[in-house]
Amino acid sequence: MDVGIVSYGAYVPRYRIKPEEIGKIWGVDGKGMGKGLMIFEKSVPSPDEDVVTIATEAARNMMARVPEVDPQDIGAVYVGSESHPYAVKPTSTIVAESIEATPAMTAADLEFACKAGTAGIQACMGLVGSGMVRYGVAVGADTSQGAPGDALEYSASAGGAAFLIGSEGIIARIDKTASFTTDTPDFWRREGQPYPLHGGRFTGEPAYFRHIISAAKMLMKEMGTEPGDYQHAVFHQPNGKFPTRVAKQLGFSDEQIKFGLLTPNIGNTYSGAVPLGLANILDNAVPGDRIFVTSYGSGAGSDAFDITVTDAIEDYKRDNAPTLDKVLADPVYIDYGMYAKFMGKILMSE
C-alpha cells in the first residue's frame, strides 16, 4: 500500500526582527552575526500566539485544501514541538478539536528538539500503513526560545506546518524513510528552565553534520539513488549556513535546496523548520518531482525521507489556503523593545 502526503498547510507569524536590531542591544555586530549565520530576519510570535495557535492555523490550512476529507476519518493527531504551552496537557487535543477530528482518535504531543514534526510523520505512516487509521495528522511547530544575548537569540523563531498522511488521494508518495539516532548531548533544556543551553561548536560536526549525513546516506543507499535523482531537497536549518554546507557535502546543489531553505528569511522554526521547507517545496512542485528530506533534532537524531510528487497534485486545491509566498508577504518589523514585550522577557508586576 502506498502511504504519503494527502494534504499540507503552513503558518508563520507576521512579525519580524532583524539581527542588527538584536545586536544593537547587546553591543554586538548584529549584521555581521546575521551574515555569519545566514539569517537576515526572523519571525516573532504575537503575544497571543503559541504552538497551539500556530499548529492549529497550519492544520486548518491543511484541511481547507481537502474539503472532500471528513475530519472524523482522522484517527491520529501528533504535534511535535519543544515549546508546548503546557508541561502537562496536550497541545494535540486542542489542535484536533480545532479541526473537528475528535473524539474517535488518538493523540499525543511529541518532543525531539527540532525533529519532533518528522517523527510524527513517521508515526502516522506506520498507523496508516498498518491499517490502524485512515488518516493521521503530523504537525511540527515551535515558538523557540533563545536566552537574551545568546547566539540563539539571532535565530530562534516561530512557525509550523501540518501534514495529512494517508493512503488515498496522495499528492506526494513517501517512498521510504530512514533514521539515524544516538545519545549526543549537543543542545538541551532542563525541566522548568526557560532557555536551552548548547554545546557551542559541538553542535556542528558530531551532532548536526554526523546525523544528517548518516541518515541521508543510509536512505540513498537503501533506495539506490544519488543526489542528482532529486529535484528538491530540504535539510534541517538552524541557520542558513549549516543546510547549505551539508547539502554541498552530500552532493546537492543550491538549485535543489532553494525552495526548502526558508531560515534566512524567517529564522530557525525548530520543529517547524523541515516541515515548512517541505511545505514550500510542495507549493512549487509538479508531478514526478522527487524530494529528499532530512530533519535533525538535537539529542540527537535525523529522519530522512524519499518523496515522489504524484499526478494528484494537479487537481489538489492548493489555493484553498494561502501558500507560503502569501503567508510570508507583508511582514511587520519590530524593534527590540517590542520583541522583549512579545516574548515575555519583561518582568511584570502581579
Add this chain to the structure above:
Amino acid sequence: MASVAKEWREIPGRYNLRGTKCGSCGKVFFPSRSFCPVCRRESIGKVEDYKLDRHGEVYSFSVVHEAPESCSMLKPYAVVMVRNRDGVLLSGQMVDVDVDAIEIGMPVRAVLRKLDADGLAGVIHYGFKFTPDL
C-alpha cells in the same frame, strides 16, 4: 479565575464558530441558542447545530486604548463587528493589523488565538480573533 467547566462548555463556539440554526425560519444564532425567539414554540425540537463560515468583512469597529488585563499586551487594538459569509454578525478582537489600516468592508477571517490565561499556572483559554484575510 474563570470556571474551567464553564470555559470548556464554550469550546465549540470559541474554536470552531459552532452556532445554531432555526429549522423553522432559517435564522442562525451565534453564540448558539436552543430556542428561536422569532418562531418561539414552532422552533421547539427544530434548532440544529450550525458551523459558521470563518470569513467575512468588517461591519464596524472601535479602537480600545484602555484595555482589560488580558489584552494589555496588545493595546491599542480594535474590537470589530464582522458580517460573515452566512450574513451573521460576530464580534471579536482584531489582531496582526495596524489599527489605522482597519476599514469598514475589509476582508477578515477568524483565527485561533490565546484569549486569556488563569495566571501563570492556570488554564489557557483559546478562542477566535480576527485577522486580515490573505
